[in-house]
Amino acid sequence: xxxxxxxxxxxxxxxxxxxxxxxxxxxxxxxxxxxxxxxxxxxxxxxxxxxxxxxxxxxxxxxxxxxxxxxxxxxxxxxxxxxxxxxxxxxxxxxxxxxxxxxxxxxxxxxxxxxxxxxxxxxxxxxxxxxxxxxxxxxxxxxxxxxxxxxxxxxxxxxxxxxxxxxxxxxxxxxxxxxxxxxxxxxxxxxxxxxxxxxxxxxxxxxxxxxxxxxxxxxxxxxxxxxxxxxxxxxxxxxxxxxxxxxxxxxxxxxxxxxxxxxxxxxxxxxxxxxxxxxxxxxxxxxxxxxxxxxxxxxxxxxxxxxxxxxxxxxxxxxxxxxxxxxxxxxxxxxxxxxxxxxxxxxxxxxxxxxxxxxxxxxxxxxxxxxxxxxxxxxxxxxxxxxxxxxxxxxxxxxxxxxxxxxxxxxxxx
Amino acid sequence: xxxxxxxxxxxxxxxxxxxxxxxxxxxxxxxxxxxxxxxxxxxxxxxxxxxxxxxxxxxxxxxxxxxxxxxxxxxxxxxxxxxxxxxxxxxxxxxxxxxxxxxxxxxxxxxxxxxxxxxxxxxxxxxxxxxxxxxxxxxxxxxxxxxxxxxxxxxxxxxxxxxxxxxxxxxxxxxxxxxxxxxxxxxxxxxxxxxxxxxxxxxxxxxxxxxx
Ligand SMILES: Nc1ncnc2c1ncn2[C@@H]1O[C@H](COP(=O)(O)OP(=O)(O)O)[C@@H](O)[C@H]1O
Ligand SMILES: [Mg+2]
Numbered sequence: 001x002x003x004x005x006x007x008x009x010x011x012x013x014x015x016x017x018x019x020x021x022x023x024x025x026x027x028x029x030x031x032x033x034x035x036x037x038x039x040x041x042x043x044x045x046x047x048x049x050x051x052x053x054x055x056x057x058x059x060x061x062x063x064x065x066x067x068x069x070x071x072x073x074x075x076x077x078x079x080x081x082x083x084x085x086x087x088x089x090x091x092x093x094x095x096x097x098x099x100x101x102x103x104x105x106x107x108x109x110x111x112x113x114x115x116x117x118x119x120x121x122x123x124x125x126x127x128x129x130x131x132x133x134x135x136x137x138x139x140x141x142x143x144x145x146x147x148x149x150x151x152x153x154x155x156x157x158x159x160x161x162x163x164x165x166x167x168x169x170x171x172x173x174x175x176x177x178x179x180x181x182x183x184x185x186x187x188x189x190x191x192x193x194x195x196x197x198x199x200x201x202x203x204x205x206x207x208x209x210x211x212x213x214x215x216x217x218x219x220x221x222x223x224x225x226x227x228x229x230x231x232x233x234x235x236x237x238x239x240x241x242x243x244x245x246x247x248x249x250x251x252x253x254x255x256x257x258x259x260x261x262x263x264x265x266x267x268x269x270x271x272x273x274x275x276x277x278x279x280x281x282x283x284x285x286x287x288x289x290x291x292x293x294x295x296x297x298x299x300x301x302x303x304x305x306x307x308x309x310x311x312x313x314x315x316x317x318x319x320x321x322x323x324x325x326x327x328x329x330x331x332x333x334x335x336x337x338x339x340x341x342x343x344x345x346x347x348x349x350x351x352x353x354x355x356x357x358x359x360x361x362x363x364x365x366x367x368x369x370x371x372x373x374x375x376x377x378x379x380x381x382x383x384x385x386x387x388x389x390x391x392x393x394x395x396x397x398x399x400x401x402x403x404x405x406x407x408x409x410x411x412x413x414x
Numbered sequence: 415x416x417x418x419x420x421x422x423x424x425x426x427x428x429x430x431x432x433x434x435x436x437x438x439x440x441x442x443x444x445x446x447x448x449x450x451x452x453x454x455x456x457x458x459x460x461x462x463x464x465x466x467x468x469x470x471x472x473x474x475x476x477x478x479x480x481x482x483x484x485x486x487x488x489x490x491x492x493x494x495x496x497x498x499x500x501x502x503x504x505x506x507x508x509x510x511x512x513x514x515x516x517x518x519x520x521x522x523x524x525x526x527x528x529x530x531x532x533x534x535x536x537x538x539x540x541x542x543x544x545x546x547x548x549x550x551x552x553x554x555x556x557x558x559x560x561x562x563x564x565x566x567x568x569x570x571x572x573x574x575x576x577x578x579x580x581x582x583x584x585x586x587x588x589x590x591x592x593x594x595x596x597x598x599x600x601x602x603x604x605x606x607x608x609x610x611x612x613x614x615x616x617x618x619x620x621x622x623x624x625x626x
Contacts, residue, residue, distance in 0.1 A: 001512065006516070009507060009508060010507050014507055316506075319503045319505060320505075322465075322491065322503070323492075323496070323516065323517045323555070324491050324492025324493070324517075324559070325516070326488075407467075407468070409462050409467045409468040
């Protein structure tokens with residue numbers, strides 16, 4: 001009779017033990033699979049939430065002599081984890097003239113006058129992504145937005161266009177108001193309007209009035225700010241894929257050479273992440289604590305039970321040894337027995353944990369957050385089963401090994 | 415040549431306190447030996463040395479002329495000897511048939527019938543057999559291994575007189591009909607009378623009490 005047959009007879013005839021062990025393994029593995037599933041699902045949900053948060057940072061390079069150049073921007077965009085969704089910005093104040101050098105009419109009936117016939121020139125690589133358009137209610141009513149390939153172009157306010165009789169296709173001239181005099185001719189490619197009134201209208205500088213604002217491109221900005229024929233800019237806004245990586249990415253960026261990063265102001269925009277973080281991490285913490293606790297309890301319980309049961313089999317082991325059955329053969333019998341019970345228990349735990357996760361989802365998780373859908377992940381289940389089998393195997397070998405250390409002589413006194 | 419030759423055997427659990435020493439004796443096939451002695455006189459210890467369950471402090475045990483220490487104690491236990499214990503030592507989750515099968519490839523049924531178990535009894539749970547029946551199963555298991563030496567440590571210690579008689583006659587048959595060397599440790603002088611040779615362990619020495 002070989003050890004497999006003996007193991008089979010043991011497990012089928014010691015029914016109570018078999019059922020008990022089966023139940024214990026089933027319950028523990030179900031608990032673990034459920035916890036792992038909640039963990040995986042909440043991690044996935046967290047990652048999705050984080051990605052949807054659009055966190056990032058802004059580099060303010062206004063103090064740098066020549067701003068941020070294209071090469072640096074390219075290097076920043078090459079850092080892993082930075083999305084293609086970026087904007088570059090520059091600001092200046094310019095005096096507006098027509099091609100005949102006549103000063104154009106600006107709004108000056110409200111606000112504080114500092115410069116006349118002048119306004120704020122907002123230069124973007126993508127005007128559509130500018131906060132004036134995304135948050136402050138600006139709307140393009142005709143023409144096209146500014147995109148990176150467009151150079152020496154402008155978007156003007158509806159009212160400014162009307163007052164100066166300007167249309168799409170017309171040219172105007174922008175002149176610097178401070179320092180060296182630089183002027184640049186730009187073509188109007190679009191007309192915008194504001195859908196909301198600025199509440200600061202009465203006490204702001206007239207150049208800040210919406211009606212006097214012009215949008216232009218980065219090459220125009222570079223010319224006016226730095227007197228250069230490139231697209232150097234003052235600000236860069238970058239979005240990261242995962243807010244968790246934000247600090248890491250910023251420090252990677254600071255390793256890029258050729259920029260005096262200390263002179264730049266880097267502002268993180270992750271307040272929305274910081275706000276949701278706590279609720280995201282709360283569940284994760286509970287679950288990972290539960291996993292550790294259940295794991296430890298399982299290990300202790302399994303080792304104790306197996307040890308106790310094996311101790312009761314000293315007598316049987318002694319008999320086997322006395323009739324010449326090898327120790328290895330006895331160890332294999334015990335391993336086979338435990339596997340006969342454990343493997344079906346682990347397999348069955350897939351069913352029970354699937355049912356349990358559904359119950360947990362509807363009864364528990366939905367009261368904490370509704371952004372999570374939990375299902376048993378096969379990988380989690382395989383992981384729990386695999387680790388479980390290894391633990392059981394080790395526990396079996398340890399407990400049986402102690403027993404086989406009995407000297408054959410002791411068989412008489414058992 | 416004797417199947418077992420015991421030469422100058424000495425055993426001590428602690429240094430300077432031998433349980434016995436200077437034992438020189440030869441055991442033959444086809445004979446039943448009894449070892450008498452008070453409790454604690456070293457009978458079990460002696461039997462365990464013969465069975466290769468432990469190594470002597472001094473001296474040697476030869477099986478068919480070869481020192482069992484060289485032959486290998488585990489191999490000696492497996493091939494050459496079978497044990498029968500006072501407490502039967504049956505495996506409780508196996509039937510008598512299966513208990514006999516774990517020791518050998520021989521068909522268990524004829525052996526169990528030989529020791530007097532019925533067709534029904536050999537398939538019963540061993541714990542539901544009487545003490546005498548359980549010891550018969552243990553003897554059947556010992557016989558199944560086909561070892562030429564049978565070592566029995568108080569095999570009838572838990573049995574009433576009549577049943578003990580039955581077990582004794584089976585053991586005698588094993589020896590005389592199957593040509594085995596049977597060594598029985600016992601308290602009972604009555605049972606010892608039925609054996610061929612009677613030894614007594616006394617004050618650390620093995621004395622021959624009777625050799626018919
Ligand atoms: N494992 C042991 N360790 C130390 N002393 C032992 C051990 N086993 C038996 N003894 C001692 O050895 C002596 C002989 O024991 P044993 O062979 O069991 O005697 P018997 O079988 O004749 O009753 C006794 O004095 C006993 O106390
Ligand atoms: Mg004894």
